Structures are given as C-alpha cells and as structure tokens.
Amino acid sequence: MSDPVLDLRDIRKSYGTSEALAGISLAMQEGEFVGLLGPNGAGKSTMFQIIAGLFAPDAGSVRLFGLDHASNGPRILARLGVVFQARSVDLDISVVANLRFHGRLFGLSGSDLAGRIEALCTRFNLDDLRNRPVRTLSGGQQRRVEIARALINEPDLLIMDEPSAGLDASSRRDLVSHVRDLARTEKVAVLWATHLVDEVGDADRIVIIDHGRIRANDTPAALLDETDAEDLTDVYERILQRRPGDAEPG
Numbered sequence: 001m002s003d004p005v006l007d008l009r010d011i012r013k014s015y016g017t018s019e020a021l022a023g024i025s026l027a028m029q030e031g032e033f034v035g036l037l038g039p040n041g042a043g044k045s046t047m048f049q050i051i052a053g054l055f056a057p058d059a060g061s062v063r064l065f066g067l068d069h070a071s072n073g074p075r076i077l078a079r080l081g082v083v084f085q086a087r088s089v090d091l092d093i094s095v096v097a098n099l100r101f102h103g104r105l106f107g108l109s110g111s112d113l114a115g116r117i118e119a120l121c122t123r124f125n126l127d128d129l130r131n132r133p134v135r136t137l138s139g140g141q142q143r144r145v146e147i148a149r150a151l152i153n154e155p156d157l158l159i160m161d162e163p164s165a166g167l168d169a170s171s172r173r174d175l176v177s178h179v180r181d182l183a184r185t186e187k188v189a190v191l192w193a194t195h196l197v198d199e200v201g202d203a204d205r206i207v208i209i210d211h212g213r214i215r216a217n218d219t220p221a222a223l224l225d226e227t228d229a230e231d232l233t234d235v236y237e238r239i240l241q242r243r244p245g246d247a248e249p250g
C-alpha cells in the first residue's frame with residue numbers, strides 16, 4: 001500500500017507554558033475529505049502550521065507522502081496546497097495575474113501554466129472574472145481565487161484553515177461542494193478545518209479536536225451511531241461535553 005498522504009504521530013506543541021497540541025495522531029489517505037472540527041483555540045491553526053512545515057512540533061513525527069520536512073521540505077511543498085485564514089492573493093492585480101504569479105513560484109510557465117489557469121478558472125466559476133482585480137470581487141469570489149491559487153501546483157493534499165470565514169450560507173455551501181467535488185474527481189486529499197458543523201456533514205471522516213487533543217475520529221455515520229445523537233451538531237456538542245478521557249478514540 002502507498003504511504004499515507006499525511007501521517008501525524010503524537011504531535012506536541014506548547015507556546016511558553018501553554019500547551020496547544022497535547023499529542024495529536026492523524027493519518028489521511030489519497031482522495032479523503034476530512035473535516036477537522038474544533039472550537040476557538042482548539043489547536044487547528046497550530047496543527048496546520050506544523051503540517052505546512054512553518055515550524056516543527058516540540059515532539060512527535062510529521063510525514064507527508066512518506067517524507068519529512070527536515071530532509072524533504074521542497075518535495076513536500078511541491079505536492080501541498082495551503083489555504084490559511086489570512087489572505088494570500090494580491091488584491092490589486094487580476095485573478096489571472098495572481099494565478100500566473102503563484103504558478104511561476106512552482107516553476108510553471110508557457111502552455112502548461114496557461115492550461116492550468118484555464119482549468120482552474122473553469123472549475124471555480126471564475127471565467128467571467130479572470131481579468132478583474134481581486135479587490136473588485138465579492139468575498140465568496142475572492143475565496144474561490146484563494147483556493148484556485150492553492151491548487152495551481154496540482155497538490156495531492158490540500159489543507160484549508162476555515163476557508164469559508166466571512167462568507168454567507170449560500171457561498172459557504174458552494175465552496176464546500178466545489179472542494180468536495182475536487183476530492184472525488186481529482187483524488188486530492190482535503191483537510192478542512194472549521195467550527196461550523198454543517199460544512200463537513202458530507203466528509204468521509206470527521207475529526208474533532210479540543211484543547212489540543214483529538215476527541216473523535218470517524219465517519220459521520222459512525223459518530224451519529226456511537227453518540228446516539230440527533231444530528232452532527234448534536235454529535236459535536238456531546239463529544240465536547242464529555243470529560244477528556246471518557247471514550248477517547250482508540
């Protein structure tokens with residue numbers, strides 16, 4: 001069997017005396033869409049920064065595609081797409097100019113780059129907006145540009161930290177369905193962090209994190225079954241209300 005796309009083992013990270021991650025283990029396979037749910041301060045962003053190689057954990061092992069950041073950072077980044085909470089596209093230049101710039105950072109050029117930009121504009125309904133400065137687009141359209149940018153290198157793993165922040169309900173639904181479709185058709189593994197349960201109802205797996213610990217890791221159906229909950233919102237609330245240590249995942 002091929003290496004997992006992502007393999008985190010017992011990751012720990014503290015900021016001074018405050019422990020942000022208290023032993024996180026998580027593996028993801030090709031094409032899996034995993035929803036990472038957790039309240040504010042749960043440790044989601046810290047986990048993302050560690051996966052992206054921005055800093056190393058205090059303890060534990062981080063492998064992407066069977067590689068570690070210390071010896072294979074550039075090979076990992078070539079196969080990783082990242083959407084952080086903060087904006088990373090330039091508001092003053094057009095959609096296409098942003099995509100072209102980011103493509104060049106990955107060594108793409110000529111018809112290869114043009115072809116990828118074309119395909120991404122079509123996939124994310126940006127065709128009519130392609131020559132507009134990003135500043136003139138709506139919040140939902142700007143987030144679609146962010147995601148298209150993160151996909152310019154055709155990553156095998158896309159990590160998204162609250163990608164729908166600031167969007168209305170219908171734009172959020174659109175965004176989720178675009179990315180869900182991407183995981184299904186292109187076999188991109190997606191880790192989608194949010195604190196909004198409705199965004200991850202269709203995920204292959206839901207991971208619930210709180211106080212730096214994984215409190216649940218299973219399919220939506222299994223979580224509903226296990227908690228005897230009405231719906232996923234109820235699942236989430238019940239799991240967060242359990243005392244850490246009660247029925248922790250194996």
Ligand SMILES: Nc1ncnc2c1ncn2[C@@H]1O[C@H](COP(=O)(O)OP(=O)(O)OP(=O)(O)O)[C@@H](O)[C@H]1O
Nearest residue numbers: 015018019020038039040041042043044045046047
């Ligand atoms: N640079 C930092 N210095 C000190 N403490 C930090 C730093 N970054 C995060 N923390 C703390 O670590 C814990 C986890 O924060 P993190 O941002 O990873 O959570 P999160 O789940 O992404 O939260 P949110 O949903 O609010 O973005 C919090 O208690 C936070 O205050």
